[in-house]
Amino acid sequence: MGNNHTSLDDILAEDMHHWYNKFMKESPSGLITLFELKAILGLQGMNEDANSYVDQVFLTFDMDGDGYIDFVEYIAAISLLLKGEINQKLKWYFKLFDQDGNGKIDKDELETIFTAIQDITRNYDIVPEEIVTLIFEKIDVSGEGELTLEEFIEGAKRHPDIMEMLRKMMDLTPVLIIIVEGRQKPNNCK
Numbered sequence: 001m002g003n004n005h006t007s008l009d010d011i012l013a014e015d016m017h018h019w020y021n022k023f024m025k026e027s028p029s030g031l032i033t034l035f036e037l038k039a040i041l042g043l044q045g046m047n048e049d050a051n052s053y054v055d056q057v058f059l060t061f062d063m064d065g066d067g068y069i070d071f072v073e074y075i076a077a078i079s080l081l082l083k084g085e086i087n088q089k090l091k092w093y094f095k096l097f098d099q100d101g102n103g104k105i106d107k108d109e110l111e112t113i114f115t116a117i118q119d120i121t122r123n124y125d126i127v128p129e130e131i132v133t134l135i136f137e138k139i140d141v142s143g144e145g146e147l148t149l150e151e152f153i154e155g156a157k158r159h160p161d162i163m164e165m166l167r168k169m170m171d172l173t174p175v176l177i178i179i180v181e182g183r184q185k186p187n188n189c190k
Contacts, residue, residue: 050120089170
């Protein structure tokens with residue numbers, strides 16, 4: 001009670017047994033559906049883009065494609081977000097951004113995801129259109145208007161400013177804190 005997690009280091013300090021207990025408390029069946037994930041995170045009543053983003057996050061975490069997130073997938077996802085290597089995170093970002101699954105991301109896909117992330121995290125520090133324009137100016141050297149996985153990873157790694165913007169945009173700490181601390185939301189949250 002009263003124990004507020006203020007950093008990812010605090011979250012990382014949680015042991016596996018503790019994570020398992022939290023997982024089973026939220027989902028006694030041992031499987032989390034998309035509906036349950038939205039309920040756990042308090043994400044009902046979102047706009048269409050934000051809803052689509054959460055669906056896409058669920059699909060990327062549902063590694064075996066069975067329509068459920070089991071404990072192993074849950075821990076793998078949290079581990080990736082908290083302490084994954086940069087290449088792993090960039091691959092996950094790419095998979096998340098590639099909404100139509102064609103192996104490429106375009107400006108519309110990227111802008112839609114960034115806008116949806118802001119609607120969920122309430123972090124409006126970076127204008128989605130600006131980061132998308134910057135990403136494509138610096139990374140899309142061929143000017144095709146699409147990025148492959150390789151272009152995205154190599155380009156992001158070559159440009160520290162883009163990596164920093166991606167890190168800020170994709171910071172899911174507020175979501176992880178909700179998972180760690182339960183469904184309680186601050187009173188000023190609307």
